Amino acid sequence: MLGPPAVFMLFSLWTVGSMHDRALQDQAADIVRNLDTRVEPPVLSLPVVLADAYMHSHDSYFYIVLERDGTVVTASSPTAASLAARAMAARPGEFFLIPHKGGEPWYVYSTTYDGFRIVVGQDSMHEDVLFDSIIREVAVLMLWLALPLLLVTWIVMMHTLNRAFSPIARAADEARTITPGGAEGQISSHGLPREITPLVKAVNAALARLERAYDVERRFTTDAAHELRTPVAVLTARIDMLPEGPAKESLAQDTARLSRSVSQLLQVARLDAKPLAMDEDIDLARVVRHAVALLAPLAMQEGRRMEMTAPNRPVMIRGNAQAIALAVTNLVENALAHTPAGTPIDVQVTSEPAICVLDRGQGVPADERMAIFERFQRSPNTASSGTGLGLAIVAEIAARHHAVASVEPRAGGGSIFAIRWVNPA
Amino acid sequence: MRLLLVEDERELACLLEAGLKAAGFAIDRVRTVSDAEAALETERYDIAVLDLRLPDGDGLDLLKRQRAKGLAIPVLILTARDSLADRIRGLEQGGDDYVLKPFHMAELVARLRALLRRPNQALGANIVVGNVALNTADRSVTVSKAPLPLSRRELGLLELFMRRSGRVLTRDCIERALYSFDDELESNAVEVLLHRLRRKLMGAGASPEIHTLRGIGYLLEEAS
Known part of the structure; x- marks a missing residue:
């Protein structure tokens, strides 16, 4: 040395x-x-x-x-x-x-x-x-001597750093796969430099705390589902036992509305508690058709004509089929709740891609078209039932799919509720 | 029909018992997993209604254990858990149907009856919609008691509709139920089949009708 x-x-x-x-x-x-x-x-x-x-x-x-x-x-x-x-x-x-x-x-x-x-x-x-000028002279000489030395040092250093950092890159890969409610949720400290182990342990402890908090949240939604649905179930069963009559009918309608509110509150809680898995390739036409098929008998009971149009080819997007089905269900339920019995409801899937639910109701005034998608916002002009959550859920699911929920006036009267993929990925 | 009701909410259990008794079931009511196990091992039931959240354990674990021991009767799961994952788990672990709380008594009874006439039951059963009856054992159809001759495919389609009367069947769903992957399928095969079945039902004076919901699917419903 x-x-x-x-x-x-x-x-x-x-x-x-x-x-x-x-x-x-x-x-x-x-x-x-x-x-x-x-x-x-x-x-x-x-x-x-x-x-x-x-x-x-x-x-x-x-x-x-x-x-x-x-x-x-x-x-x-x-x-x-x-x-x-x-x-x-x-x-x-x-x-x-x-x-x-x-x-x-x-x-x-x-x-x-x-x-x-x-x-x-x-x-x-x-x-x-003199000494100064010599230093300068020597420095130039030393530079030529030092260059190969520097090069060797650099190569050795890169190799060492690479070896030291590859376990860190692996840990980063592990961290990238961690999602709430996922299987592992921990970074393994195996092979990591000793200096980093305390950091990894601290991060793991933090992850464990978050996982516990998430568990509490998730348990809350299942507990809430049970605690809220059971009394409604008792109520529904009790009303079912009543003799037929106008009182029974209006009670049945009230409990149906209560039941829907409970469902939507739980949907919101669940959406808030957990990121959606967005890893399915979905044919929109197929998913929408199945969701609409489940609601069509309700529409028929109200004397409504219900139709759906879709391109002949599949309309593919990437996302969560269950969530899309839920959004469509909420849009159609919204149309059923807010437009008079006997008026038609049409559903369109286009290759834009977009999902549209078209009604012949009284329409939504221009100044309410944005607010209608916020939680607990309802049109003051509609007296009919609704929780004010259905469309907020639609907007949330659309946003998670990088799509936009909107309502537009329909030519000839009524509204078009749409989920549009503006910039399809 | 003897039915085991496993439900710990006292009020709901009472109402269920009353409603199901009125529908003609003989009810045994228990509140816990251990009582349910004891009942299943000593008595013979035709069907069971199972709540999942019980004071001493999970209904699904009970169901899994009993299925492993050879329990063969249909089991209807009655629960507040509504996520798709819960539903799939329920059906995978031995549930035959999954009804979400709150429910209407009429729907519960209809679902129970549907389970009891499953084709895998030893005895054939009659499925009845309006004046049309289909015997699942000898594969015969009558309209107002008069036999209606149908081809094998037409009968398959009618059975599909009658098992799910009041529900909309998409074309996908019909194709998947009636045709195997190897079948050469004309693009309008389902429409042609539907048209023939509809004409035969109308010709025989059947009270239920096959409705078309354009772009969505088809449903069999009693004309109102």
């Missing part, structure tokens, strides 16, 4: 050292290049930029050009000239330090050219700056 940083440090230090030396050699070469020794005494004519740099460097860079005997030919500043004696003490080609009063020592290099001694130096403070 310590290998790469140690190598990096050593490499950097060596580079810093060597770059420092190279910089001084470059600096000396600059002086040599611009030194004209053909004239006596030799003339140094530095380019303006370089001369400027030396002038404003406050002796952090300097140069001295000397005769073989140590006489100063030219120097970047008087301070530089004063260092001549110390500079001459070193051999040409050597790197050495000269102490600097009140500053970092100078790092100095000297060389000979055409019998002259060239001495250059720079403040060692400039190592910081």
Whole structure:
């Protein structure tokens, strides 16, 4: 583990050292290049930029050009000239330090050219700056070294993560299948990372609590069914025992209405308590025909003509056949309850797809057409029996099938109650 | 006809007993699963009416156990549980019919009588609608006591209607009851058959009529 940083440090230090030396050699070469020794005494004519740099460097860079005997030919500043004696003490080609009063020592290099001694130096403070440039240089190098390493790390990491997460994906699949009242309702913690087990346990505990609450709800609807239906059954049986007469007839009608209310309340409770299983492929024509067939004798007893039209081909939708049958039953019962005996009721299944129940009643006023599908909403204009729940159930079942329940006026009088699939999936 | 009534709601049980007695049944009334078991093991009944929610257990468990022990009489389940799942479970576990509370006494009696004349009963039974009678044992039909000759299919169709008189039969339902999958079926076979049966019934002066509900189905009903 310590290998790469140690190598990096050593490499950097060596580079810093060597770059420092190279910089001084470059600096000396600059002086040599611009030194004209053909004239006596030799003339140094530095380019303006370089001369400027030396002038404003406050002796952090300097140069001295000397005769073989140590006489100063030219120097970047008087301070530089004063260092001549110390500079001459070193051999040409050597790197050495000269102490600097009140500053970092100078790092100095000297060389000979055409019998002259060239001495250059720079403040060692400039190592910081150098170091930065080296870091940059090294970083590029390291990047090339690191790329394959990164790639390998990435591959290993993905593999490890995949292995670590595949049990989590499986747990997610399990969670996706959980429905209220379903068989299992728990996520198994088998194979999951230990860190996640507490979460899974907590989720399972929460699911168990929800399942219990759902159970209570479900038991409530069966208990309510029993508690509500039994007294109605007693009442119905008692009325059946009465001698025939107008009183018996109206009592029978009252209990029939009570019985219908109870049924619809239970239907609503059951719809609220549980999501519908929407996994059947249904031929609407067939389901609607069977629902209508059960109610047709009632219509005939009231002297009504009842007919149904449907396309010759099956009209397929995906959903819950029992719920669709219930919605159709409620629509037809609604028509039976709210339109006068003897008027016809027609049922249509179209390939739109749509289910329509058409009556010849007095129709529904425009401002009530929305509200009529809300719970416990009844038209104030109709005196006839009804719980105000039947159409709300229709609307709810339609919505669960991504369809819309509506009522429209019918040409020639009456209403069209419809369930339409606006955007069939 | 001896009938075992298993119902724990005292008032409903009293009313049922009175109503069924008036319809000619001899009634034994019990309130619990254990009493019902004891009664079924000591007495011979022709039919039973069974509530599902009983103080000491579930009626369906009782029915399942008794069917496993060889109980062969028809059992009518009388219950407040109305979901399709409950209904299917009831019929699968040995119930012969399923009547939902509240019910009309007349309907209950009619259903009980229908169960008692099931063709699997040892003795043939007469099904009567108006002045038409069908004997399920020797497969004969009379209208006002005069024999009415019918083909095998016509008789099958008439039996279907008479067993479910007052209820609408869809064409699907008739096709499924009368024809097997292998039968080459003309698209209008059911209509043709219905037309012939209707004409023969009218010709013989039958009081019930076959009504057509366009697009829905057909029903046999006493002309009113």
